[in-house]
Amino acid sequence: MNRSQTKYSIFFLVNIFLIYLACQAAFAQTNSTSASTSAKETEAQHILVMLHLPAPHYRPDFVYSNNYRQDASRSARRHVAEKIAQELQLKLVEDWPMPILNIDCFKMEVAGNYSVLEVIDKLNQDKRVVWAQSVSNFETRSTIDQSDPLTPVQPAQKFWSIQEVHRVTTGKQVLVAVVDSAVETQHTDLRGQVLLQENFVDGKQIVSELHGTNVAGVIAARSGNQVGISGVAPDARLMALRACVQDLRGKTMCNSFSVAKAIHYAITKGAHIINLSFSGPEDRLIRQLIDAAFIKNIKIVAAVDYLSNSGGFPARYPGVFSVADKRIKDILWATLIAPGRDIPTTSTDNSWSFVSGTSFSTAHVSGMLALISQLNPRISNKQIRESLILQPDRLGQPEGLLSLCETIKAAANRCVCSCKID
Amino acid sequence: MERNSRRILFNFKEYLDRYIRFLIFSIFISSPSFAQLNGSVSIANDYVYRGTSFSQSTPVAQLHLGIDDPSGIFVGGFALKTLSHSSGNIDPHRIIYTGIARRISSELAWEIGIKHLNYANIPTWNYEEIFAGLSSERINFNVHYSPKYLGQKHESIYAEFNSDVALNDVWSVTLHNGVFYQRNKLANIDSRLGISGNFSPWIIQLAMSKVLHRSPQRSGSNRDRSRLITTLSYTF
Numbered sequence: 001m002n003r004s005q006t007k008y009s010i011f012f013l014v015n016i017f018l019i020y021l022a023c024q025a026a027f028a029q030t031n032s033t034s035a036s037t038s039a040k041e042t043e044a045q046h047i048l049v050m051l052h053l054p055a056p057h058y059r060p061d062f063v064y065s066n067n068y069r070q071d072a073s074r075s076a077r078r079h080v081a082e083k084i085a086q087e088l089q090l091k092l093v094e095d096w097p098m099p100i101l102n103i104d105c106f107k108m109e110v111a112g113n114y115s116v117l118e119v120i121d122k123l124n125q126d127k128r129v130v131w132a133q134s135v136s137n138f139e140t141r142s143t144i145d146q147s148d149p150l151t152p153v154q155p156a157q158k159f160w161s162i163q164e165v166h167r168v169t170t171g172k173q174v175l176v177a178v179v180d181s182a183v184e185t186q187h188t189d190l191r192g193q194v195l196l197q198e199n200f201v202d203g204k205q206i207v208s209e210l211h212g213t214n215v216a217g218v219i220a221a222r223s224g225n226q227v228g229i230s231g232v233a234p235d236a237r238l239m240a241l242r243a244c245v246q247d248l249r250g251k252t253m254c255n256s257f258s259v260a261k262a263i264h265y266a267i268t269k270g271a272h273i274i275n276l277s278f279s280g281p282e283d284r285l286i287r288q289l290i291d292a293a294f295i296k297n298i299k300i301v302a303a304v305d306y307l308s309n310s311g312g313f314p315a316r317y318p319g320v321f322s323v324a325d326k327r328i329k330d331i332l333w334a335t336l337i338a339p340g341r342d343i344p345t346t347s348t349d350n351s352w353s354f355v356s357g358t359s360f361s362t363a364h365v366s367g368m369l370a371l372i373s374q375l376n377p378r379i380s381n382k383q384i385r386e387s388l389i390l391q392p393d394r395l396g397q398p399e400g401l402l403s404l405c406e407t408i409k410a411a412a413n414r415c416v417c418s419c420k421i422d
Numbered sequence: 423m424e425r426n427s428r429r430i431l432f433n434f435k436e437y438l439d440r441y442i443r444f445l446i447f448s449i450f451i452s453s454p455s456f457a458q459l460n461g462s463v464s465i466a467n468d469y470v471y472r473g474t475s476f477s478q479s480t481p482v483a484q485l486h487l488g489i490d491d492p493s494g495i496f497v498g499g500f501a502l503k504t505l506s507h508s509s510g511n512i513d514p515h516r517i518i519y520t521g522i523a524r525r526i527s528s529e530l531a532w533e534i535g536i537k538h539l540n541y542a543n544i545p546t547w548n549y550e551e552i553f554a555g556l557s558s559e560r561i562n563f564n565v566h567y568s569p570k571y572l573g574q575k576h577e578s579i580y581a582e583f584n585s586d587v588a589l590n591d592v593w594s595v596t597l598h599n600g601v602f603y604q605r606n607k608l609a610n611i612d613s614r615l616g617i618s619g620n621f622s623p624w625i626i627q628l629a630m631s632k633v634l635h636r637s638p639q640r641s642g643s644n645r646d647r648s649r650l651i652t653t654l655s656y657t658f
Contacts, residue, residue, distance in 0.1 A: 052458065054490035055531040056557045057523035058564070060500040061462050061486040061655065062625070073490065075623040075657035076460030100528040102492075130492075268528050292528075 045110050046093065048257055048285060049084065049123055050103040050130040051077050071097075074104075080128055081106045088112065088119050096257075098264045100292045103130055105285065107257050131284065136256040138280035140180070140211045140244065141303040141358040154229055155339035159391065160404035161417050162232060166223065168416040169408065171233025171370035173377075177266035177274045179259060180215050181252045183240035184208030189221040189228040189346045190238075196269075197240040200261040206242060208348050211252040214355050215277050216240060217346030218363035219370070228352050229344050232367025235374075239271055244278065256283045263289045267296060272373055274298060275366040276320075277359035279305035279312030286314060294319050297380060299373075301366045303358040304335055311335065319381060321369070325361040327400045336388065337400040338364040368404055375412035387411035461487040462625075464655035469502055469514050472580060472600055473612025473633040475649065476514040480506040484655075494524045496535070515539040521553070531557045546573045551580075561585045571604060579603045586618070594618050596629065611635040616651070627653040 054073060062072045078095065085092045089112020097104045110116050116134055123132035154162070175195065185194040185208075194216070199206050216238055223234035243262035244254035259276075263286065266274050274293060279302065290300055304324040305312030315322035315335075325340025340361030347353040372379060372387075387410035391403040405417035464484040469477040483505055488498030500517040521535015534554040541547040549571055555564030562584040571578035582600040589595060598614040616629025632648045 052490070052492045054458065054496065055494060055523040055525045055533070056562070057496050057521060057531075057533045058519060058535055058537070058553060058555070059486065059488065059498070060517050060519070061464060061484060062627075072462060072625065072655075072657050073458070073460045073488075074620075076458050078622065079658060080458065099525060102525060296527075 045116065046135045046255075046257070047090075047108055047110060047116060047120060047123075047132060048135055048260075049081065049106045049108055049132045050101075050285070051080055051106065051128065052130055053077070053097055053099060053102050053104045055102070077104050081108075084108075084123070084126065084128065088114060088122060090119065096261050096264075098260070098289075100264055100267055101285075101288055105257070105260065107135070133256075133284050136281045136283040136286075138244070138254040138256070138259060138278040139305075140252040140254075140278045141305060141362075154344055155341070159339055159401060160232075162230065162404070164417045165371060165404060165408065166230070166234070168414055169371045169374045169412075170223070171220065171236030171367065172374050174233065174236045174273065174370040174373045175239060175269075175271050176219055176233070176236050176366055176370055177239040177241055177262070177271035178212060178216050178219065179241045179243050179254075179262040179266065179274060179276055180212035180278075181209035181244040181246050182206045182242045183212040183216040183238070184346065184348050184350070185240060187213065187217070187346050187350050189225070189352070190216055191222070193220045193222060193231075193234075193236075193238055194240045195237040197242070198262070198265060199242045200258045200265070201242055201245055209242075209244075209246040209252070210250060210348055211244065211246065211277070211359065212240065212242065213348055214345045214353070215275060215359060215363045217352075218343060218360050219275065219367045221346055228346065232364055233370035233374075236367070236370040239266055239269065241266060252278075254278055254280075256280075256286055260285045260289055263293065267293050267298060271298060272377075273366050273369050274300050275362060276300065276302040276314055277362045279303055279308065279315055282313045287317060290314060290317060290320065294381065297378070299366075299369050299381060299384070301362050301369065303362040306358075321365055321381075321384075323362040323365045324358050325356070336365055336402055337361070337390075338368070338402055340364070365402070368402070368407070371404070372408055372411045375408065375414050379411055384411055457489050457491045459487070459489055460658070461485070462655045462657045464653050465505070466651060466653040468649055468651050470614075470631045470649055470651055471514070472602060473610055473631065477502070477504050479649070480504045482514065494522045496521055496523060515541050515547075529558050533557070549573055560587055574604075576605045578609075592619055592621065594620070596627070608635065614651075623657045625653075625655045625657060627651070627655070629653075 059072060081092055081095065085108055091109040091111050093107040093109055095104055095106045110119050120132045120134060123129045183194060183197065184190060185197055197206060217229060217231060219231050220233055220236045220238050221229045221231035223230035241262035243258040244252050246252050263274060293300055299321065301321045301323060302315040304315045304322050306328060310316045311322055314320050322335045323338055324335050327337055338361040340358055341356045342354050343356065343360045344352055344354055372384065387407055389403045389406035389410055391401045408414060408416050465481065466484065467481050468475055468479050469482045482502045484502050486498065486500045488496060490496050497520045502514040517537055517539050519535055519537035521533055523531060523533035525531045536550060536552050538550050539548065549568050551566045551568040553564055553566040555562060564582050566580040568578045580600060580602045582598060585597040587595045596616045596618050600612045602609045611634040613634050614629050614631040616627055619626045629651045630648055631651055
């Protein structure tokens with residue numbers, strides 16, 4: 001075969017292959033699609049296996065790429081994961097590279113004769129594996145009361161003089177990641193407030209869900225549109241990151257894989273604040289991602305779980321702003337108290353409702369941090385903690401409530417409420 | 423003086439070969455399972471390297487093997503074979519390389535390394551190059567320095583800029599621009615624009631390569647034309 005014939009043969013073969021692949025792509029699902037419909041019921045048999053993700057480097061066979069979803073060494077890692085799965089009778093579900101932690105996270109289903117704990121133990125002794133862990137389940141902290149129509153009285157107005165504060169700061173140019181269930185981005189009070197929306201649960205079209213929509217409204221509902229409520233930081237912009245699922249009973253559940261993907265995404269896409277209105281067991285993967293977020297001066301806000309003696313995770317993790325709606329003895333002395341009872345906020349189907357729970361106290365603090373960040377963009381977590389000031393006790397007000405006005409004054413050196421001229 | 427230089431360079435090459443073998447051995451001894459082995463097998467209708475066809479526009483088969491250690495050290499080898507046997511064909515170079523790469527943050531990584539290019543048919547062309555670079559999610563910038571490019575007696579510097587913009591989970595647009603300096607003068611500028619489809623483990627690349635500038639000393643009627651390069655790879 002001469003040179004031309006060889007060249008044309010290769011060209012012809014490549015074109016045939018392209019057509020074949022195009023047909024396959026039209027009907028196939030990608031490897032990264034997962035169809036978890038119930039966050040909790042299937043996660044009991046799933047584990048996470050972390051393999052090392054090399055930094056991008058010279059390769060004479062391919063153009064350089066830091067695009068981790070497409071890098072040429074992905075096949076090699078997948079091959080290792082498949083081998084591990086075969087050895088331990090596991091089923092490979094999907095993988096998600098997390099360059100912040102230098103790992104590729106593989107989700108696997110435990111389907112054979114070994115128990116989850118046995119498999120994790122074996123994997124943590126395997127030199128090919130950086131570490132392995134179970135998939136933790138997280139639950140949001142809220143109750144929903146839809147029996148009363150929305151009223152214009154918001155606790156944020158009542159206790160925090162939010163209208164006065166908004167004359168000085170509204171959270172402009174601050175990006176808040178809401179890691180939660182799906183947000184109704186086309187809600188009248190949220191239209192234009194969500195910068196981007198991603199679904200880390202399944203590959204299906206996003207359908208709005210309650211909890212995420214409630215939380216988003218508390219943080220950044222539009223202000224001055226003559227409708228509904230005003231968010232604590234109405235000029236902040238949201239990343240609506242769906243990592244949690246609302247089940248048929250209205251309960252919202254999340255798992256550590258989807259939450260980890262969402263947090264990793266938030267960190268890489270420049271979030272300033274990450275709102276985590278849920279709690280669950282300690283999780284190494286999420287812990288390491290939170291540490292990575294702290295290095296970038298990202299503020300993490302999480303809801304306290306009253307049912308847990310320590311307040312639940314990630315609220316109890318050092319450095320996280322743990323938030324509750326009331327002072328409970330022995331619960332995390334460093335917990336912040338913010339409004340969390342009878343909060344009017346956005347709800348699904350373009351409606352509003354009253355909600356209660358530490359989920360919404362968390363959202364209030366995320367909004368507060370957005371207000372501070374507009375005035376002092378470089379403020380550190382430590383500086384914020386040193387600036388926190390409580391409101392004087394008043395009748396009808398939660399004990400130990402944070403004072404928004406005084407905290408902003410201390411953190412940003414700006415007088416925002418009823419300033420006296422000395 | 424020249425004999426000493428040649429002796430130094432020959433020793434350096436020998437040292438590099440021994441160093442790479444030692445490194446591979448060390449990686450396997452210290453963490454036999456932890457280091458990741460990766461590779462690819464490819465066929466392409468042409469092998470264009472820095473704007474020049476090193477396979478005389480004949481199709482080639484390529485094999486790449488690499489090892490990535492969690493410490494950041496990487497080692498690899500790359501070989502090509504022309505698929506057409508016209509007379510006068512010269513097999514393109516083989517490359518062995520090693521280096522270290524680390525992430526500075528999730529968006530930025532650096533690397534530094536050294537490679538040896540070997541021309542089995544023309545050993546006098548053999549040479550070494552040191553490279554260093556920075557990579558972000560979409561772009562990469564690298565500089566390659568050789569004290570004796572293609573066996574010639576002068577230094578060379580090749581600076582390249584690469585970009586990979588993902589269109590979706592499968593397709594991406596790739597762009598490469600390279601500037602080559604030799605004898606402290608601009609020798610040539612090459613560019614490549616293409617698309618890449620990742621159907622893991624298969625990767626297909628279609629690219630148009632063009633030399634935008636070539637110094638008068640290096641010009642040739644056949645060398646400066648645009649080339650369509652089609653590559654099909656199987657990664658493992």
